Amino acid sequence: MSETIIDKPASRQGTVDTWQPVCRLEEIVPETGVGVRLAQRQVALFRTRDDRLFALDNHDPFSHANVLARGLLGSVAGRRVVASPLYKQHFCLETGECIEDAEVRLQVFPVRLAGDRVEIAASPVRHG
Amino acid sequence: MNKQQLLLIGHGMVGQRFLEALVARDGLSRFDVTVLCGESRPAYDRVGLTRYFTERDADALSLTPSGFMEAHGITLKLDTRVSGIDRQARTVTTETGERLGYDRLVLATGSYPFVPPIDGNDRAGCFVYRTLEDLDAIIQAAEGARVGAVIGGGLLGLEAAKALHDLGLETHVVEFAPRLMAVQVDEMGGALLREKIEALGVTVHAGTGTQAITDGEQHRHRMVFGDRHLETDVIIFSAGIRPQDTLARACELTVGERGGVMIDDHCVTSDPAIQAIGEVALWSERVFGLVAPGYQMAECAADHLCGQGESGFQGADMSTKLKLMGVDVASIGDAHGSTPGSRSAVFLDQSAGVYKKAVVSACGKKLLGAVLVGDASDYGDLLQLCLNSIDLPGDPAALVAPAGAGAPLLGADALPDSAQICSCNNVSKGALCQAIDAGCTSVADLKSDTRAATTCGGCATLVKQVLDSELAKRGLEVNNHLCEHFAYSRQALYHLVRVEGIDSFDALLERYGEGDGCDLCKPTVASIFASCWNQYVLTPELAGLQDTNDYFLANMQRDGTYSVVPRVPGGEITPDKLITIGQVAKKYDLYTKITGGQRVDLFGARVDQLPAIWSELVAAGFESGHAYGKAMRTVKSCVGSTWCRYGVQDSVAMAIRLEERYRGLRSPHKIKLGVSGCTRECAEAQSKDIGVIATEKGWNLYVCGNGGMRPRHAELFASDLDDDQLLRTIDRFLMFYIRTADRLQRTSVWRESLEGGLEYLREVILDDSLGLADELEAQMAHIVDTYQCEWKTTLQDEEKLKRFRHFINDATPDNELAYVREREQRRPAYPHERIELVES
Numbered sequence: 001m002s003e004t005i006i007d008k009p010a011s012r013q014g015t016v017d018t019w020q021p022v023c024r025l026e027e028i029v030p031e032t033g034v035g036v037r038l039a040q041r042q043v044a045l046f047r048t049r050d051d052r053l054f055a056l057d058n059h060d061p062f063s064h065a066n067v068l069a070r071g072l073l074g075s076v077a078g079r080r081v082v083a084s085p086l087y088k089q090h091f092c093l094e095t096g097e098c099i100e101d102a103e104v105r106l107q108v109f110p111v112r113l114a115g116d117r118v119e120i121a122a123s124p125v126r127h128g
Numbered sequence: 129m130n131k132q133q134l135l136l137i138g139h140g141m142v143g144q145r146f147l148e149a150l151v152a153r154d155g156l157s158r159f160d161v162t163v164l165c166g167e168s169r170p171a172y173d174r175v176g177l178t179r180y181f182t183e184r185d186a187d188a189l190s191l192t193p194s195g196f197m198e199a200h201g202i203t204l205k206l207d208t209r210v211s212g213i214d215r216q217a218r219t220v221t222t223e224t225g226e227r228l229g230y231d232r233l234v235l236a237t238g239s240y241p242f243v244p245p246i247d248g249n250d251r252a253g254c255f256v257y258r259t260l261e262d263l264d265a266i267i268q269a270a271e272g273a274r275v276g277a278v279i280g281g282g283l284l285g286l287e288a289a290k291a292l293h294d295l296g297l298e299t300h301v302v303e304f305a306p307r308l309m310a311v312q313v314d315e316m317g318g319a320l321l322r323e324k325i326e327a328l329g330v331t332v333h334a335g336t337g338t339q340a341i342t343d344g345e346q347h348r349h350r351m352v353f354g355d356r357h358l359e360t361d362v363i364i365f366s367a368g369i370r371p372q373d374t375l376a377r378a379c380e381l382t383v384g385e386r387g388g389v390m391i392d393d394h395c396v397t398s399d400p401a402i403q404a405i406g407e408v409a410l411w412s413e414r415v416f417g418l419v420a421p422g423y424q425m426a427e428c429a430a431d432h433l434c435g436q437g438e439s440g441f442q443g444a445d446m447s448t449k450l451k452l453m454g455v456d457v458a459s460i461g462d463a464h465g466s467t468p469g470s471r472s473a474v475f476l477d478q479s480a481g482v483y484k485k486a487v488v489s490a491c492g493k494k495l496l497g498a499v500l501v502g503d504a505s506d507y508g509d510l511l512q513l514c515l516n517s518i519d520l521p522g523d524p525a526a527l528v529a530p531a532g533a534g535a536p537l538l539g540a541d542a543l544p545d546s547a548q549i550c551s552c553n554n555v556s557k558g559a560l561c562q563a564i565d566a567g568c569t570s571v572a573d574l575k576s577d578t579r580a581a582t583t584c585g586g587c588a589t590l591v592k593q594v595l596d597s598e599l600a601k602r603g604l605e606v607n608n609h610l611c612e613h614f615a616y617s618r619q620a621l622y623h624l625v626r627v628e629g630i631d632s633f634d635a636l637l638e639r640y641g642e643g644d645g646c647d648l649c650k651p652t653v654a655s656i657f658a659s660c661w662n663q664y665v666l667t668p669e670l671a672g673l674q675d676t677n678d679y680f681l682a683n684m685q686r687d688g689t690y691s692v693v694p695r696v697p698g699g700e701i702t703p704d705k706l707i708t709i710g711q712v713a714k715k716y717d718l719y720t721k722i723t724g725g726q727r728v729d730l731f732g733a734r735v736d737q738l739p740a741i742w743s744e745l746v747a748a749g750f751e752s753g754h755a756y757g758k759a760m761r762t763v764k765s766c767v768g769s770t771w772c773r774y775g776v777q778d779s780v781a782m783a784i785r786l787e788e789r790y791r792g793l794r795s796p797h798k799i800k801l802g803v804s805g806c807t808r809e810c811a812e813a814q815s816k817d818i819g820v821i822a823t824e825k826g827w828n829l830y831v832c833g834n835g836g837m838r839p840r841h842a843e844l845f846a847s848d849l850d851d852d853q854l855l856r857t858i859d860r861f862l863m864f865y866i867r868t869a870d871r872l873q874r875t876s877v878w879r880e881s882l883e884g885g886l887e888y889l890r891e892v893i894l895d896d897s898l899g900l901a902d903e904l905e906a907q908m909a910h911i912v913d914t915y916q917c918e919w920k921t922t923l924q925d926e927e928k929l930k931r932f933r934h935f936i937n938d939a940t941p942d943n944e945l946a947y948v949r950e951r952e953q954r955r956p957a958y959p960h961e962r963i964e965l966v967e968s
């Protein structure tokens with residue numbers, strides 16, 4: 001694993017202040033997610049089968065439960081998504097957008113790999 | 129406007145159709161309708177009467193939608209026999225003396241079975257075959273009887289013979305004519321039919337007249353045929369029908385020489401205020417003893433009453449296709465070749481048991497009639513060629529040549545829009561196309577929208593063909609692809625996985641899919657792998673495919689915590705185990721509820737608590753209940769002969785045996801079973817995917833029932849099985865379902881989608897028509913042999929246990945859970961309560 005993958009909009013916007021190490025990459029089974037505690041927030045961190053990393057709100061706006069880290073990963077029309085384990089809405093991993101309801105959007109967090117450590121920035125990326 | 133009084137005498141199939149036709153034409157705004165029905169129940173499916181012997185469920189035969197009469201303000205008087213009609217006064221008098229006035233009267237009194245004038249024909253133990261009451265009497269008489277005989281080898285007579293055969297009697301058919309089904313089938317066809325029916329163990333006495341019925345020596349009756357005789361315990365007369373025209377004769381309506389109330393094209397009798405429809409009516413010197421012409425008359429009569437559609441009744445096609453004791457028989461048009469100049473093309477294969485005859489016009493261009501015995505699959509095509517006078521595509525001999533020898537299959541496309549596809553309900557191809565335009569995309573849609581294929585079902589294949597071809601034309605071919613990543617149905621993927629031995633999602637995706645997969649295909653593929661290879665579901669390759677419930681081996685509830693259901697096989701539990709469950713629930717403050725499947729559900733376990741809870745449960749001898757999986761869930765049972773004074777078998781022991789055999793079996797959807805210890809059916813097994821009900825001799829097996837959203841009674845699949853036969857049959861059934869069902873398709877819906885219906889399922893499972901039985905059993909044996917308790921395995925693996933935490937970087941649990949205590953237990957707070965909780 002030599003390449004460092006960072007969510008692109010994050011690096012472009014440069015709002016990243018504090019990178020916080022959360023776990024080692026190998027602790028996340030490929031194509032699954034884990035929950036992360038980030039200061040006052042809950043974040044869902046995903047590792048795809050091609051070892052890309054994504055971090056979004058863990059809070060599911062439809063069920064109000066903190067469960068998105070336990071959703072199934074997939075793709076819808078080419079966009080990587082996570083499906084809520086409760087009511088099955090899909091959220092775009094890159095933008096946090098809900099595929100079924102354009103008005104709903106999750107916050108997306110910058111994430112990077114530093115060596116074998118996964119780091120997340122506490123300030124969410126702002127889209128649009 | 130004052131409404132006119134409309135009286136309908138008779139509430140059989142045709143009577144009910146008449147009411148529906150009246151409703152469809154808004155006739156209820158013109159008429160106050162009262163129905164006088166001599167039977168004790170509203171209209172039922174007399175064509176399907178024989179089903180009653182196997183299903184014993186009168187409600188299943190009902191043709192009257194519940195609430196129909198109330199919804200349309202129709203008065204239905206059951207058990208009300210009419211004793212007379214006064215045409216002058218326009219009144220009808222019932223046997224109880226009630227007098228009802230009418231402006232319009234419709235006779236739908238049907239027919240009565242003809243009982244030949246034989247000495248002794250009124251002896252006790254002699255029956256006819258027309259009403260449910262007749263069938264109840266036959267069932268009762270068959271208990272303790274050994275031999276049964278049917279007088280009459282026509283269509284109904286053979287139905288009755290099947291019933292006697294199914295009741296376990298040595299069965300005889302006595303037919304006066306030299307062959308069976310003399311009206312519909314020619315000599316060669318009749319001979320083959322006889323051969324096939326005798327092979328099933330029914331003795332046929334053709335060309336035999338019964339002269340008298342007297343006391344028997346070995347059995348109740350002796351039927352005397354000249355110098356020969358036959359002794360039997362039960363006799364059923366099925367020698368044809370006669371129009372039930374007594375009322376019409378008494379009030380001097382014009383009737384035919386051989387019975388039947390004379391009607392014109394609008395079903396009007398010699399009295400303009402009175403119409404007659406169905407088997408009581410005589411149109412153009414003919415009485416129609418089939419339901420389809422009766423339905424057409426019902427529609428025409430309603431047209432006339434409502435001042436619509438002046439075309440009227442135009443006669444009806446008498447072609448029929450049916451399955452008699454498993455033998456396909458069909459007859460079309462001029463089956464006997466009695467049209468002058470007609471010629472026949474005949475095919476006979478005695479070893480395969482197939483006979484086909486096509487009757488062709490003198491010019492050789494038109495099909496006039498046909499007879500099919502043993503294989504009636506060409507019925508739909510031949511009927512269309514005949515009814516629509518379509519020019520024959522080639523050599524007439526090709527019509528009867530065995531399939532594969534270049535027989536021209538008439539595609540649905542070749543039919544004109546006017547082609548009548550369903551003759552029972554008079555549905556044309558044009559009507560089907562309209563329904564498809566209006567959004568129907570399945571045979572089930574078409575059935576409910578147009579009623580096509582809902583009566584005899586003979587046209588089901590053709591309806592499907594029209595549907596497929598029309599959908600394809602509209603570019604709407606319904607695809608059954610699993611999702612955007614796999615252009616295959618679940619069934620096709622299952623096959624690929626099994627045949628190619630694929631056991632990883634990546635390999636399957638690489639070979640047969642594209643993209644990354646999704647929440648539809650991943651769990652489906654995981655389930656297919658489990659059904660085929662039965663590996664531990666949380667291996668690294670499989671874990672990412674599992675839905676959260678399978679991933680954490682528990683059921684996620686609305687606040688993101690889980691519920692825990694230990695297996696309680698058959699619902700039998702020791703006090704000690706029950707105490708353990710109580711102690712665990714108390715320790716973790718779990719909301720506790722008894723499930724419908726006779727187990728205990730413990731709610732509110734956080735993901736990080738699951739391993740500790742299960743350690744305690746496993747230590748006490750519990751196993752995973754698989755409540756979280758699309759898998760075999762529970763086997764519900766009544767206490768059976770263990771304690772119950774009525775129980776005839778040990779239903780609890782059988783339930784435990786079944787539950788331990790099929791535990792952990794992954795399937796397209798959840799599977800529930802039930803075992804009852806006697807016919808009182810306290811385990812409600814008939815609402816399960818698989819229901820087992822004890823009999824004196826063993827077990828009756830019911831399949832494809834469902835409670836839930838779309839309740840469906842399970843159907844009797846096999847009777848009086850011993851333990852091993854029962855298990856073997858269920859093994860095959862379950863594996864066949866797992867192989868062929870769609871994603872998330874319960875057995876009930878799967879069963880309805882099977883084109884050949886229950887009969888096909890019986891052929892595959894019981895008769896092994898596809899040669900699959902050994903394979904299905906071997907596959908089930910593999911699943912049974914490789915069972916493991918997923919929780920036990922998980923608890924032994926430190927790596928796996930690391931997953932059971934809410935945060936990967938913090939050992940604390942989810943800090944945003946909020947609960948309210950209600951009825952002495954806790955439940956998740958609703959959003960408005962959360963706000964209050966946070967604020968206080």
